[in-house]
Amino acid sequence: MLTQTLAVVDLAPGNLLVWLIVGGLAGWITGRVMGGGFGFIGDIVVGLIGAFLGSILVGLFVSGTVGFWGTLVVAVIGSVILTAILRAFSRGSAAV
Secondary structure: OOOOOOEEEEOOOOOOHHHHHHHHHHHHHEEEEEEEEOHHHHHHOOOOOOHHHHHHHHHHHOEEEEEEHHHHHHHHHHHHHOOOOOEEEEEEHOOO
C-alpha cells in the first residue's frame, strides 16, 4: 500500500503570531511579485490560504519539515498561484 506524506509546514495551530507573520509576509511578497496587493488584511488572508495551498502542492514533491524560511517560500508559491487564479476569474467576469 502506497502512502504519501505531505510536507509539514511549521505552523502549529497554537502559534497564531507565526501564522499571521508568515501570512502577512507571503501576501506582501506576492503583491510585489504580481503587481498590486490586497491591502493589509487581504494580504494576510491571501498569504494564509496560499500557505495551505502551497503546502498541498509542494507536499506532493517534498516530504518532511521545511522550517520557517521554507514555510515562507511555500506560502509565497501558494499565494502567487492563488492570486493568479483569482485574477483570471475576476477579469473574466468583469468584461460586460
